[in-house]
Amino acid sequence: MEAMLSVNNVGKFFKDKKVLDQISFEVQKGEIMAILGPNGAGKSTTIRNIMGIMYPDEGTVSFHNRKEIPRNKIGYLPEERGLYKNVKVMDILLYLADLKDYPLKKARERALEYLKKFDLEGKENVSVEELSKGMGQKVQFIASVLHEPELLILDEPFSGLDPVSQELFKEEIRKLAKQGTAILLSSHQMNLVEEMADRLFMIHKGQKVIYGTMDEVKTQYANFKCTIRGVNDLAMLQQLPDVHRVEQNEGTSTSVLYLTKEVQPAQWLKSLPDEINIQELVFDRITLHEIFIDIATGKNLVVEAGDLDA
Known part of the structure; x- marks a missing residue:
């Protein structure tokens, strides 16, 4: 072009x-x-x-x-x-x-x-x-x-x-x-x-x-995240495989699990234990807003960023 x-x-x-x-x-x-x-x-x-x-x-x-x-x-x-x-x-x-x-x-x-x-x-x-x-x-x-x-x-x-x-x-x-x-x-x-x-x-x-x-x-920068609506123990969620960090919104039953770069979405979902309370689950990549916050504040939502030079 x-x-x-x-x-x-x-x-x-x-x-x-x-x-x-x-x-x-x-x-x-x-x-x-x-x-x-x-x-x-x-x-x-x-x-x-x-x-x-x-x-x-x-x-x-x-x-x-x-x-x-x-x-x-x-x-x-x-x-x-x-x-x-x-x-x-x-x-x-x-x-x-x-x-x-x-x-x-x-x-x-x-x-x-x-x-x-x-x-x-x-x-x-x-x-x-x-x-x-x-x-x-x-x-x-x-x-x-x-x-x-x-x-x-x-x-x-x-x-x-x-x-x-x-x-x-x-x-x-x-x-x-x-x-x-x-x-x-x-x-x-x-x-x-x-x-x-x-x-x-x-x-x-x-x-x-x-x-x-x-x-x-x-693809190269935004890790996956999993948002779960349901009352769950923070420590249990933190022990799940390929979970980098967990955020629980105070006063709500929503947990956001930020996942590592190597995660395979289909396999990871199958590995979730039966005791997790799931009323609603959304699996997607972190948003551009979250990438922006990560860079501006060092919030560490992303484990490793790719170097893009398109």
């Missing part, structure tokens, strides 16, 4: 502190690529280097193998709302489209289509300050895609949205990717990332910790 964006061995210093250390990844045409990490990991610094807000001290950022990234080819939805509050919705959309050298007549037509799609029909002459947080997020999203960018960077795009609006955003993001837009998605909502992303790049303390497709991450 065609690499739209290439980040190659990027390093960045703030005074004597190295905040990015040899960061490398690609975002391909028509791909949803997630960049993840705890607060302070280096995500925002990476995005700012891509946007040209700051420049790397080491390495390169290129767009279609060109070091100069044309600003009219990039759409950016920042984490914080950045729209002028006392300006009408249509005026701010057309102003931002004009900054990208996009034809204003076409921009107006597309803006009206998007406002209708996002249930904002009739709001074009309302000032931004009159909008709710969710409405403002929708307008900011429209501003980021109105000029038909080839590369779209979304930083916490689902912030402030109700479930219905989240579904609208997910549908539109997938549609843009299908049309060939390269999408770099940053979000702390791991369930949405796990549902949408084709690949992910996880950064911690300025360094790569995971880089691969979602299937590769789940």
